[in-house]
Amino acid sequence: MEHSSLAGRIFRGVALTLILIFFMFPIVWIFLMSFQTNEQILRIPPRILFEPTLANYTALISGQLHTAAGNLEISFMRNLFNSVVLSSAAVMLALVLGVPAAYAFARFKFRLGETIAFTLLSFRFAPPLLVLLPLSLYYQELGLNDTYFGIVWVYQLIALPLILWIVRGYFEDISPDIEHAYRLAGHSWREAFTRIAVPLAGPGIAAAGLLSFIFCWNNFVFALILASADKQPVTVGALAFVTASGIQYGQIAAAIVLSVTPTLLLALYAQRYLVEGLSLGAVKG
Amino acid sequence: MARLDINSVSKSFGAARPADALSLTVEPGEIVAVFGPSGSGKTVLLRMIAGMFEPDDGDIQVGGRSIVGAAPERRGIGMAFQNFALFPHMSARDNIASGLRAKAAGDVATRVAAISKLLKIEHVLGHTPRELSNGQKQRTALARALIGNPEVLLLDDPLRNVDAKLRYEMRLELPSLLRRGTAAVLYVTQDYREAMAIADRIAVLIGGRLVQVATPDEIYAQPASVAVARLFGDPTINLAEVVPFAEHGALCARVSGAMVGLGSADVDALERECWLGVRPEDLVVSSSPGEGAIPAKILAITPMHEKAVLLLRLADGTEWLAALPPEAPRGAADDAVFIGFAADAAMLFDRATGQKIGLSHRRQAA
Amino acid sequence: MDMLELKGIDKVYRSRGKEPVQAVRALDMVVEKGEIVALLGSSGCGKTSTLRMIAGFEDVSAGSIALRGRPIHELPPARRKVAMAFEGYSLYPPLTVRENIAFALKSAQLSRAEVDRRVNEIARLIEIDDILDRYPRAISGGQQQRVSLARALVRDADLYLLDEPMGQLEPQLRAVLRGRIKSLLAERGMTAIFVTHDQTEASALADRIAVMEGGVLQQFASEKELKSRPANLFVASFIGEPPMNLLDADVSRSDGGLRLSAGSGMSFDIADNGLEAALDKARQVRIGIRPQKIAVGTGTVRVKVVSNQWLGDQSHVAGDCDGRMLIAVTQGRVAARPGDIVPFALEPRHFHIFATDGSCIRHAEAS
The missing domain is CATH 3.40.50.300 (P-loop containing nucleotide triphosphate hydrolases)
Structure with a gap:
């Protein structure tokens, strides 16, 4: 770092600015769009300066979409609520199932262990469309179609492998001696798991949970096929903005801003836990 | 008061056999060091006792009752680890107390205070492991192992990761600390000086087999085999290939052309292919030839622990080391000298088996 | 060159x-x-x-x-x-x-x-x-x-x-x-x-x-x-295994020379030879003596043995004298058990004397 000349520093600054603009522009633009009417958005050339309007947000929140072709009922808030319910329930379930499983895969060598772990991961490789058709048939048979539980269950395909593999790595990084020490002090393996392993893998569990929450939140096809209107998350609900009288860009932008906000807040909140070191200096090194 | 009995315990991992019919008894209040080169199976033995894995064969008993198959938390064992294994999310105080709470033992605070006073870590009880120095971590780990007054105490090379000065201090302190209770103590180490300083007896483990179990004195003076002799002593014992013979009723051998006396003729060693072993500190180096003196050239002088260590080349090309006390004249590199040793300093080992050959007059351990 | x-x-x-x-x-x-x-x-x-x-x-x-x-x-x-x-x-x-x-x-x-x-x-x-x-x-x-x-x-x-x-x-x-x-x-x-x-x-x-x-x-x-x-004191205590024993001592005049008092049972008379001139106001010094220079079994300092460890070629004896730990290293064996009272000989000619700031005032005599 000592060697950097003035020219080098300027170059670095310019490069960073360009990269920042490149990545941030769409987000900023969408944010701006959400305060414009469709007419303002479609103006050529586009303008940076405009008269902001909250119409898009009121339309979303009130559920009344005014288009050139007349009023349209939308259930955006309902969709948002569904997204929250479905994603959190899916992550909860995946954590309950995945964390102990990850621990087992990390600590115990058993027959077919690696095979099972890999099979679970391989669910992530298959395109969802491949399983959708048989899945929807089964779901109809089982009566799981269009139920929260059914969607949460299918979301496990997304969340479980992620949690399993990330958390397993964190468990493997904890020295087994730490748990042995706790057991020798007179605690059962269950206590060693809940009081030592889980707290120490905490940052990893949080990271995996957050990541799978985002993946579930962003899922589109599963919900599109398996859920009807009142169980649909925002990703599917956004389809409603493609109306007979054209695409409602302003409302789409507002919907994106509203739907991104929860995950963004969650990520910002969890960030400081995520960066916290894992071993905290318990073991030499 | 419980004795630790290890009865012909074996363990294999694939082709490796880190424990091969190990038998060892540790009395209550006794400290036995398990010493051997790295990879000899020391840690495996400890972990079988602690219950981290079970032996394939044999039995381990504490106070006459078998603990094989029992959960680790029910074995009454305290353990300190080489890497400390402190709980990083707990304070030093909670780390130490964790050894007690599960047993619902009396006044936790008083006992933590007492043990931490003994180990001189009262001032850091509120710190997390991250904030402790390596020495303090090790003391905290020891306190955690000691506080429950376990019947068996296992120490896995606890001083490995602390610096030389602290290691020395702990070496002085540990024996009395460990003897405070009546635990049977197994102490794993890779440092022969540490083993000799701390233990009542040393169990020498080589390649998964116990090759000698004896007091430090006995092992140093009468190692059971060449391998044991080479593990104890720094610098390492000098070895020469000899075939001892009798001359005028005395046992003699030819080392690099010179004839050296090995004391009274011992039938056992006669005409056998042997290793002659002489410890570097038993060598006498002088500038004038004498009876039984071996001519040699000083290659280099490397001072060590207040002694002068001489690397010597004998006439036949073998190299020997001599460790001379500080006050002895040391000569200089390239000097021609003559080396000798007292007959009772000689050790003989069978060259085929490596086993010690008993010499009746051998210096006895005190 | x-x-x-x-x-x-x-x-x-x-x-x-x-x-x-x-x-x-x-x-x-x-x-x-x-x-x-x-x-x-x-x-x-x-x-x-x-x-x-x-x-x-x-x-x-x-x-x-x-x-x-x-x-x-x-x-x-x-x-x-x-x-x-x-x-x-x-x-x-x-x-x-x-x-x-x-x-x-x-x-x-x-x-x-x-x-x-x-x-x-x-x-x-x-x-x-x-x-x-x-x-x-x-x-x-x-x-x-x-x-x-x-x-x-x-x-x-x-x-x-x-x-x-x-x-x-x-x-x-x-x-x-x-x-x-x-x-x-x-x-x-x-x-x-x-x-x-x-x-x-x-x-x-x-x-x-x-x-x-x-x-x-x-x-x-x-x-x-x-x-x-x-x-200086750093080098003195860093070099040497085991490290040098260090004792804080007060300096006072005695007939014909100086007396170093390092607490009960430990006071030593030494010749002045310019030592007094180098003292600071507190008239305190730190005595350093190498473990190898302390003889066990003779002498005037009585210590309670804390540990006596034979390492095959030398003995390390740690003794407690009124709360201060002294370590002696001898080439031979020492017959003492923890708890025994044993005399240690600390000869002033083996003393390195340091000022409280760590600088060396006097070295031990060459042996």
Whole structure:
């Protein structure tokens, strides 16, 4: 770092600015769009300066979409609520199932262990469309179609492998001696798991949970096929903005801003836990 | 008061056999060091006792009752680890107390205070492991192992990761600390000086087999085999290939052309292919030839622990080391000298088996 | 002849958002041709930074380095004519041990036969001749360290730099290899600087030892000199195993000389010889006496034995005298058990006396 000349520093600054603009522009633009009417958005050339309007947000929140072709009922808030319910329930379930499983895969060598772990991961490789058709048939048979539980269950395909593999790595990084020490002090393996392993893998569990929450939140096809209107998350609900009288860009932008906000807040909140070191200096090194 | 009995315990991992019919008894209040080169199976033995894995064969008993198959938390064992294994999310105080709470033992605070006073870590009880120095971590780990007054105490090379000065201090302190209770103590180490300083007896483990179990004195003076002799002593014992013979009723051998006396003729060693072993500190180096003196050239002088260590080349090309006390004249590199040793300093080992050959007059351990 | 000259070397590490760290401060050092020098200190004392500056892996923040009279501190490492063995070995994994060692000779334009001869010679010396055709991953850590050492020593260079060269060696080989390497270096007149935190290694190999602490060179002298005439309290207590015993003492006048009172049962009469003039206001000093200089079984200081450990060739006896711990090392055995009261003899002629600021007022008499 000592060697950097003035020219080098300027170059670095310019490069960073360009990269920042490149990545941030769409987000900023969408944010701006959400305060414009469709007419303002479609103006050529586009303008940076405009008269902001909250119409898009009121339309979303009130559920009344005014288009050139007349009023349209939308259930955006309902969709948002569904997204929250479905994603959190899916992550909860995946954590309950995945964390102990990850621990087992990390600590115990058993027959077919690696095979099972890999099979679970391989669910992530298959395109969802491949399983959708048989899945929807089964779901109809089982009566799981269009139920929260059914969607949460299918979301496990997304969340479980992620949690399993990330958390397993964190468990493997904890020295087994730490748990042995706790057991020798007179605690059962269950206590060693809940009081030592889980707290120490905490940052990893949080990271995996957050990541799978985002993946579930962003899922589109599963919900599109398996859920009807009142169980649909925002990703599917956004389809409603493609109306007979054209695409409602302003409302789409507002919907994106509203739907991104929860995950963004969650990520910002969890960030400081995520960066916290894992071993905290318990073991030499 | 419980004795630790290890009865012909074996363990294999694939082709490796880190424990091969190990038998060892540790009395209550006794400290036995398990010493051997790295990879000899020391840690495996400890972990079988602690219950981290079970032996394939044999039995381990504490106070006459078998603990094989029992959960680790029910074995009454305290353990300190080489890497400390402190709980990083707990304070030093909670780390130490964790050894007690599960047993619902009396006044936790008083006992933590007492043990931490003994180990001189009262001032850091509120710190997390991250904030402790390596020495303090090790003391905290020891306190955690000691506080429950376990019947068996296992120490896995606890001083490995602390610096030389602290290691020395702990070496002085540990024996009395460990003897405070009546635990049977197994102490794993890779440092022969540490083993000799701390233990009542040393169990020498080589390649998964116990090759000698004896007091430090006995092992140093009468190692059971060449391998044991080479593990104890720094610098390492000098070895020469000899075939001892009798001359005028005395046992003699030819080392690099010179004839050296090995004391009274011992039938056992006669005409056998042997290793002659002489410890570097038993060598006498002088500038004038004498009876039984071996001519040699000083290659280099490397001072060590207040002694002068001489690397010597004998006439036949073998190299020997001599460790001379500080006050002895040391000569200089390239000097021609003559080396000798007292007959009772000689050790003989069978060259085929490596086993010690008993010499009746051998210096006895005190 | 001066081989290497370091003049006013500073090394400052700056990283964003942190206070700059001064790793080396105003270091002056002259190494003569054929000399073996150890840089000794605990971690963070600046010894490795110094070595890396000489090798050219770090820039000097200030000062100059000259090798054989030519300034080298601006040259890239490859043009400094130095050979280095790294602490992490840095062997080339796809090459065999033989190729690793021979690799260093590639640029020297030697015939194949000559390369082979040199590789075999160094391999025999360092006991790796039986693993020459193995790959680095197939040999133990101790063997890897020996290969790394061989790779540095086989080269023709003006200066050999060795970073913790023997820390991982098998204990049974260490003493012999130290002797062989020392004799090799001496025989060929090679100049070497090595970094170590192990004073046993430093005193075994080096002609002179540079003791560093906090980036400052504390003393640069032979092992004997460091022990008999330590420049300050730091050097005195750092050098020597086990460390020197230290006692705080008050100084008072007695008939014909001075009396050092270090608490109950420990007061010693010594001749003044200018000592009083060097005292500070508090009239306090710190007495240092090496464990090897305390005789056990005679003398006036009565101690309660805390531990008595026989290590095969020497005894270490720790005794408590009114709350102060004294350690004595004797060559023979001592018949004492913990709890026994035993006399220790502390003779004032063995005392090193330090002022409270750590500077040395008087050295022990030469023995």
